[in-house]
Amino acid sequence: MPDIAINDSTGDLAICPLGLDGVLVRFSRALSPQANGAAHAFCDAVIAAGLPGVTEVAPSLTSVRVGFDPAKTDRHNLTHALRDLLALLRDADTSPRRLWRIPVAFGPDHAPQLAEAAKLAGLTPDLAVAQITALQLRVLAIGFAPGQPYLGMMPPHWDIPRQSELTPKVPRGALVTAVRQLIIFAADTPTGWRQIGQSAFSVWRPDSDRPFALDPGDAVQFVAVSDDTLRDLQANPDSNGGATCEVLR
Amino acid sequence: MPVLTVHSAGPGVTVQDLGRPGWTAQGLSRGGAADRLALLEAAALLDHDTGLAVLEMAGFGGVFSTDRPLRIALTGALMQASIDGVPVPPNTSQLLAAGAKLTIGGARAGVYGYLAFAGGIVTTPVMGSRAAHLTAGLGRALVADDILPLGGDPAPDTPPRRLDSTDRYSGGLIRLMPGPQTDLFDDATLARFLSTSFRRDPRGNRQGVRLDHDGAPFGVASGLSITSDLIVAGDVQLTGDGVPYVLLAECQTIGGYPRIGTVIPADLARTAQAAPGTVLQFTLLDIAQADATAQSDADLLRTLRQACQPLIRDPHDIADLLRYQLVSGVTAGDDLEQDGDGTQG
Numbered sequence: 001m002p003d004i005a006i007n008d009s010t011g012d013l014a015i016c017p018l019g020l021d022g023v024l025v026r027f028s029r030a031l032s033p034q035a036n037g038a039a040h041a042f043c044d045a046v047i048a049a050g051l052p053g054v055t056e057v058a059p060s061l062t063s064v065r066v067g068f069d070p071a072k073t074d075r076h077n078l079t080h081a082l083r084d085l086l087a088l089l090r091d092a093d094t095s096p097r098r099l100w101r102i103p104v105a106f107g108p109d110h111a112p113q114l115a116e117a118a119k120l121a122g123l124t125p126d127l128a129v130a131q132i133t134a135l136q137l138r139v140l141a142i143g144f145a146p147g148q149p150y151l152g153m154m155p156p157h158w159d160i161p162r163q164s165e166l167t168p169k170v171p172r173g174a175l176v177t178a179v180r181q182l183i184i185f186a187a188d189t190p191t192g193w194r195q196i197g198q199s200a201f202s203v204w205r206p207d208s209d210r211p212f213a214l215d216p217g218d219a220v221q222f223v224a225v226s227d228d229t230l231r232d233l234q235a236n237p238d239s240n241g242g243a244t245c246e247v248l249r
Numbered sequence: 250m251p252v253l254t255v256h257s258a259g260p261g262v263t264v265q266d267l268g269r270p271g272w273t274a275q276g277l278s279r280g281g282a283a284d285r286l287a288l289l290e291a292a293a294l295l296d297h298d299t300g301l302a303v304l305e306m307a308g309f310g311g312v313f314s315t316d317r318p319l320r321i322a323l324t325g326a327l328m329q330a331s332i333d334g335v336p337v338p339p340n341t342s343q344l345l346a347a348g349a350k351l352t353i354g355g356a357r358a359g360v361y362g363y364l365a366f367a368g369g370i371v372t373t374p375v376m377g378s379r380a381a382h383l384t385a386g387l388g389r390a391l392v393a394d395d396i397l398p399l400g401g402d403p404a405p406d407t408p409p410r411r412l413d414s415t416d417r418y419s420g421g422l423i424r425l426m427p428g429p430q431t432d433l434f435d436d437a438t439l440a441r442f443l444s445t446s447f448r449r450d451p452r453g454n455r456q457g458v459r460l461d462h463d464g465a466p467f468g469v470a471s472g473l474s475i476t477s478d479l480i481v482a483g484d485v486q487l488t489g490d491g492v493p494y495v496l497l498a499e500c501q502t503i504g505g506y507p508r509i510g511t512v513i514p515a516d517l518a519r520t521a522q523a524a525p526g527t528v529l530q531f532t533l534l535d536i537a538q539a540d541a542t543a544q545s546d547a548d549l550l551r552t553l554r555q556a557c558q559p560l561i562r563d564p565h566d567i568a569d570l571l572r573y574q575l576v577s578g579v580t581a582g583d584d585l586e587q588d589g590d591g592t593q594g
Binding site: 014016017018019020021022024026028029030031043055056057058059060061062063065067069070071074075141142143144145146147148150162163164165166178179181186187192204206211212216 | 275426429506
């Protein structure tokens with residue numbers, strides 16, 4: 001095996017290559033609120049540091065990719081600068097800045113895999129919906145597709161694996177689940193995640209002044225509505241899917 | 250302002266440039282030309298900078314005309330092309346007269362052909378780029394009767410040029426660099442992956458291409474429960490059933506299926522241009538070897554500019570030129586008629 005990672009002796013922390021023009025700083029292989037908070041705090045710190053040659057800084061669930069221009073810096077120098085920033089990393093305020101409430105239909109027309117997912121979580125469909133709507137989830141990362149939020153974390157019994165076969169197409173606005181997380185799809189997408197509901201909320205609005213609705217760290221609570229109510233929301237493109245946004249801090 | 254009229258178009262004709270970097274944190278991948286080298290070759294032939302926007306033609310071209318005389322360049326996949334019935338050789342700049350019909354057929358070798366106009370396509374940029382990003386729903390494939398604004402050729406009298414293009418249509422050995430998840434694959438699986446011959450599957454698009462192989466799937470023990478992590482174009486991802494996909498310009502920005510490594514940018518065009526059935530094999534570089542291959546778009550364009558030569562217009566020389574440009578495994582076009590098969594295999 002080549003030396004692909006510089007492992008921190010104290011734990012999971014690793015600094016790895018991700019493309020010719022990128023370094024990935026990974027805080028953990030396992031998703032946890034702590035690892036997610038560290039990734040977001042480190043992302044902010046790297047942006048604030050304004051390191052020479054850095055082109056783009058992007059956080060994910062438990063990692064941060066720092067893109068660089070190989071003509072202006074190199075992997076060795078950047079890695080050293082990132083290690084220095086890691087040593088200075090302190091706890092930041094990770095409480096949500098905004099709370100979104102988003103209507104979701106969990107009825108038979110809109111939740112083709114709710115029963116299957118609930119069974120994998122050891123629940124009835126009704127209990128699964130009750131658990132999903134009771135929680136304030138966090139936007140752990142934006143990605144896969146534009147504006148698309150990874151929401152979590154659900155309790156441990158929601159650690160459902162992805163399907164081994166892709167579902168050919170799940171519609172835009174679908175609520176899907178796997179591995180203790182939920183996603184609202186930005187567009188019609190093939191996926192290995194199971195569809196358990198449907199919203200009329202647009203996370204990606206390319207024609208608007210604010211093309212990405214959600215920010216990493218936002219809180220999201222789902223509100224169960226009937227299939228008919230959802231159809232009404234879908235028919236009214238100005239309704240924002242019935243979602244509301246409350247500024248918390 | 251001069252305009253381009255689309256009289257007909259294949260199903261995958263889009264406006265592309267070098268894409269839209271900088272939005273990974275918001276979930277939007279860079280996108281842009283599937284074969285970035287071909288776009289830079291066109292820029293070199295037409296004295297343009299790296300901001301050139303062109304037409305990318307997946308598999309099949311179309312019929313096009315402009316209302317002013319301007320130079321065009323055809324690069325990338327080898328496609329049968331003619332202006333009012335007169336053949337246009339690939340990898341050259343040519344004058345397209347006002348109103349003349351430029352007809353571009355199916356790809357004889359490769360997948361993505363590029364049609365560039367001196368002065369470029371000047372549609373309104375969205376988030377800093379003119380590139381259609383189909384998986385993100387930005388822009389769309391062109392259809393008959395579309396009209397696009399063109400920048401206008403600042404020097405239409407410039408004599409035609411040619412640029413000897415490297416063969417990137419016959420697959421071959423593709424160089425990988427290690428990534429954050431390479432170590433999830435055990436040594437035996439990695440060794441088997443590197444010794445396997447893959448064939449480009451018919452399933453594929455600007456997001457990624459699927460590869461087929463004989464033998465057991467490639468998996469990791471934790472394959473379906475890995476924490477999703479950041480992805481870059483070139484990543485080789487193994488889906489749940491252990492089948493590799495090489496991710497291209499319109500890849501997702503985050504994903505959960507494990508990735509065995511990343512195709513280096515210098516070899517990504519050869520992957521994108523591998524037509525269904527083309528054989529590919531992977532080799533793994535170490536990080537230093539991979540980093541040594543880095544070349545900026547500006548440097549690459551400078552090199553390509555220097556390699557441009559005047560086009561000798563004698564038809565016999567053009568025929569010879571075609572042969573000179575093509576290496577083994579890629580047909581020169583005439584033998585296609587002999588075997589009657591338009592695909593590269």
